[in-house]
Amino acid sequence: MNGYNFAYLDEQTKRMIRRALLKAVAIPGHQIPFGSREMPLPYGWGTGGIQVTAAVLGPDDVLKVIDQGADDTTNAVSIRRFFARTAGVATKTHTSVATIIQTRHRIPEQALTEGQILVYQVPMPDPLAKLEPSRAETTRMHGLAEYGLMHVKLYEDITRFGHVSISYDYPVMVNDRYLMSPSPIPAYDNPKLSRNPALQLFGAGREKRIYAIPPHTEVRSLDFDDHPFRTTRAPHACDLCGDDASYLDEVVTDNQGGRMFVCSDTDHCASRQALKEAAE
Amino acid sequence: MSDPTLLSARGLNLRFGAVPALVDVDADLWPGEVLAIVGESGSGKTTLLNVLSGRMAPQSGVVWYREPAGGLVDVHAMPAPALRALHRSDWGFVHQNPRDSLRMGVSAGGNVGERLMAQGSRHYGSIRESAIAWLSEVEIDASRVDDLPRTFSGGMLQRLQIARTLVTHPRLVFMDEPTGGLDVSVQARLLDLIRGLVARLGIAAVLVTHDLAVARLLAHRVMVMQQGCVVESGLTDQVLDDPQHPYTQLLVSSVLAA
Ligand SMILES: Nc1ncnc2c1ncn2[C@@H]1O[C@H](COP(=O)(O)OP(=O)(O)OP(=O)(O)O)[C@@H](O)[C@H]1O
Numbered sequence: 001m002n003g004y005n006f007a008y009l010d011e012q013t014k015r016m017i018r019r020a021l022l023k024a025v026a027i028p029g030h031q032i033p034f035g036s037r038e039m040p041l042p043y044g045w046g047t048g049g050i051q052v053t054a055a056v057l058g059p060d061d062v063l064k065v066i067d068q069g070a071d072d073t074t075n076a077v078s079i080r081r082f083f084a085r086t087a088g089v090a091t092k093t094h095t096s097v098a099t100i101i102q103t104r105h106r107i108p109e110q111a112l113t114e115g116q117i118l119v120y121q122v123p124m125p126d127p128l129a130k131l132e133p134s135r136a137e138t139t140r141m142h143g144l145a146e147y148g149l150m151h152v153k154l155y156e157d158i159t160r161f162g163h164v165s166i167s168y169d170y171p172v173m174v175n176d177r178y179l180m181s182p183s184p185i186p187a188y189d190n191p192k193l194s195r196n197p198a199l200q201l202f203g204a205g206r207e208k209r210i211y212a213i214p215p216h217t218e219v220r221s222l223d224f225d226d227h228p229f230r231t232t233r234a235p236h237a238c239d240l241c242g243d244d245a246s247y248l249d250e251v252v253t254d255n256q257g258g259r260m261f262v263c264s265d266t267d268h269c270a271s272r273q274a275l276k277e278a279a280e
Numbered sequence: 281m282s283d284p285t286l287l288s289a290r291g292l293n294l295r296f297g298a299v300p301a302l303v304d305v306d307a308d309l310w311p312g313e314v315l316a317i318v319g320e321s322g323s324g325k326t327t328l329l330n331v332l333s334g335r336m337a338p339q340s341g342v343v344w345y346r347e348p349a350g351g352l353v354d355v356h357a358m359p360a361p362a363l364r365a366l367h368r369s370d371w372g373f374v375h376q377n378p379r380d381s382l383r384m385g386v387s388a389g390g391n392v393g394e395r396l397m398a399q400g401s402r403h404y405g406s407i408r409e410s411a412i413a414w415l416s417e418v419e420i421d422a423s424r425v426d427d428l429p430r431t432f433s434g435g436m437l438q439r440l441q442i443a444r445t446l447v448t449h450p451r452l453v454f455m456d457e458p459t460g461g462l463d464v465s466v467q468a469r470l471l472d473l474i475r476g477l478v479a480r481l482g483i484a485a486v487l488v489t490h491d492l493a494v495a496r497l498l499a500h501r502v503m504v505m506q507q508g509c510v511v512e513s514g515l516t517d518q519v520l521d522d523p524q525h526p527y528t529q530l531l532v533s534s535v536l537a538a
């Protein structure tokens with residue numbers, strides 16, 4: 001596309017973002033401010049993730065974009081198309097062949113490997129922001145690793161509901177030091193954050209923050225000794241591929257209240273279906 | 281009194297523009313002792329409390345705190361993380377308005393448990409047990425443990441703040457007019473409670489009050505402040521029964537007259 005630099009952003013901006021990314025990788029889980037640019041997409045459409053992707057993308061990369069686990073939602077399609085046009089990179093839906101995966105709401109079911117980069121779109125980077133209105137104070141709390149308040153929130157949940165009621169964006173401790181928002185992925189995905197061989201980068205466009213989990217870093221979901229962190233999923237198998245361990249979406253199929261459960265990860269589901277067909 | 285002090289201040293000075301809030305103030309507090317700072321409004325009591333507790337820096341002077349291991353630390357030279365850690369564990373601060381310290385959107389149990397969680401307690405059941413035990417210490421019914429503080433009366437809020445502060449068994453508690461703003465009958469009950477807890481737990485306290493009756497009931501020693509200066513200090517009974525300084529005499533007589 002004429003008139004645009006490779007991957008849309010100018011080189012100076014990309015350098016600035018890369019500097020923030022390097023800092024973020026050096027201090028796992030710590031939020032690094034960056035000069036978030038206006039993007040040709042509104043906030044909430046993943047402008048933070050797009051800027052991070054633009055900064056790490058090279059001409060030989062293979063890009064996959066998922067939204068709620070699906071490759072075919074409007075958001076995923078338009079981001080994929082954006083980079084196909086502005087960077088001319090190959091785009092694929094297969095998790096295993098992608099070198100960069102930009103995501104909203106999910107971590108792919110298929111285990112990631114060394115060399116892959118997972119870029120998360122983040123709306124609210126600071127888990128403490130919901131509990132403490134002053135940014136100066138939350139910055140201080142992160143600086144001194146004072147996270148008792150986050151546990152007060154969990155205490156209140158257990159007191160009120162008998163369990164921690166956070167099912168998305170479940171707060172984690174990275175490398176035993178920084179409290180981090182994993183972005184609105186289901187708590188089901190949290191275990192995959194930990195010791196992942198892939199590099200995980202997080203970009204919050206509106207809040208102008210970048211943070212990272214370097215490969216193989218320990219990530220722990222907050223909990224109490226007597227109320228350990230547990231993942232939950234709908235107690236069903238996928239109606240399309242039969243997987244009884246994947247994360248499922250409940251889909252309304254007709255006006256008579258018909259429902260089915262299907263894998264939220266469309267690539268995972270399609271691959272399993274193809275395997276099944278090949279076997280038959 | 282040659283035993284080592286828990287907290288000592290020497291030569292504290294602090295001016296707000298033309299206002300001398302602290303003038304060459306010395307202070308000593310021994311372990312397990314309650315020291316009252318008395319004086320009329322604007323005499324510098326709150327300022328002194330804030331400077332002693334490291335919340336506000338003096339323009340000159342030093343505050344020493346003796347750590348449990350016996351070493352002395354200069355409160356105003358401590359790195360911020362260490363001072364905050366001290367405030368979370370060894371020390372406690374009771375504000376005149378409990379709303380300044382309590383989390384009004386968090387249950388009574390969560391409020392009491394916060395300092396435990398901040399210190400690393402990660403067992404829900406035992407945190408809750410401590411919270412319930414501390415509520416009963418401050419005469420709040422255990423059945424209120426899950427209620428929000430906004431459903432509590434003023435006296436209950438102040439007792440909740442005290443439970444929240446004492447749950448980590450601090451060695452030293454700073455209190456700024458803890459009974460101010462409460463009805464007289466509620467005040468009396470709260471004073472009894474504080475006196476009992478402080479004595480039983482052997483907590484040292486610096487208590488700011490403009491009410492000599494409060495000082496008489498709770499404090500072993502008093503310091504009388506006037507325009508930022510300590511004009512008289514000594515054992516509570518001595519100072520209040522036989523005041524030497526004209527300003528103290530005036531204070532004592534105005535109480536009698538009232
Ligand atoms: N932050 C500040 N800025 C300017 N002046 C201040 C400040 N804090 C206190 N002062 C002044 O310093 C003097 C001492 O105030 P302080 O609050 O210590 O008095 P106090 O004895 O606690 O009074 P009260 O009984 O009314 O609470 C007063 O003249 C007050 O107006």
Ligand SMILES: [Mg+2]
Nearest residue numbers: 325326327456
């Ligand atoms: Mg005051």
